[in-house]
Amino acid sequence: MTAERNLTRLIAGMRPELNPGRYVFTTVDGPAPAGVVPVVTVAEQEGVTLVVRQEEADAAGLAYDYVAGWITLRVHSALDAVGLTAAVATALADAGLSCNVVAGFHHDHLFVEHSGAERALAVLHGIADRASGSAV
Template identity: 70%
Template sequence: MLPGGIRAFEEVTAARAERHGARRVRSLYRVSVVPGETDLRRLLIGMRPELNPGRYVFTTVAGGVPSGVTPVVTVSEPEGLTLVLRQEDAEAAGLVYDYVAGWVVLRVHSALDAVGLTATVAQELAGAGMSCNVVAGFHHDHLFVPYDAKDRAMELLEALARRCAAGVA
């Protein structure tokens, strides 16, 4: 811990966030708002892809999230509520799906206004004939790739990071 404890940490964090354009928001919770990375080369070198275990599916429902279902992603569209959830949870709830995916998290803390990370990653995977459904979280980008190609996706992303680190890409 820094000298001065949590108060000093909060002040340093707030000052750093303000220098990078982040706004201070009063909250009941202590949340560190450290701005994400925007430099594309640093984002690619530091993406550290991580494969979550399991099979994930996309489905849509007319109302809210069905009882007993815990999606990892929801998207509200005029046509319905899209849910991304574990395949076994979708089957247990009787939900229909046709796309089974592996879930890769890019562990780099990317800024929401960073330019080029998801485009570069998607282009790399597209070059191998692989689809990539991207969801941006506050801290990380999440890629849903065809389940049968998940290991190949990891290889391609790790190779891309190595090429960027070597100054080749």
């Protein structure tokens, strides 16, 4: 499947999906501890950021202060596509929802405050529906 670059088609076809579970951002000095399987890993100068299931972080004694819901945009977005992150972040910001975006090779992944995840999903479905009416 060819990755999509057209912004209207990206938004109209994003098919946001809330993954089950609660996810947290934590940091470690080296590899992930035993029993911890990150869904995101980012190597930073200060340490390695891991996004993991809350229960794994708790079991490993990892500190965190943000519990997130994980939404996957099911559209196959091109890595050089312009505007999808901005459109999604703006819509969520307008609804008073924070959003941490991670781009994978095939999809974009949004981490939103867990308590607002269902609301975020509704916002995303709303902008997708509006874009579907004007899809090119």
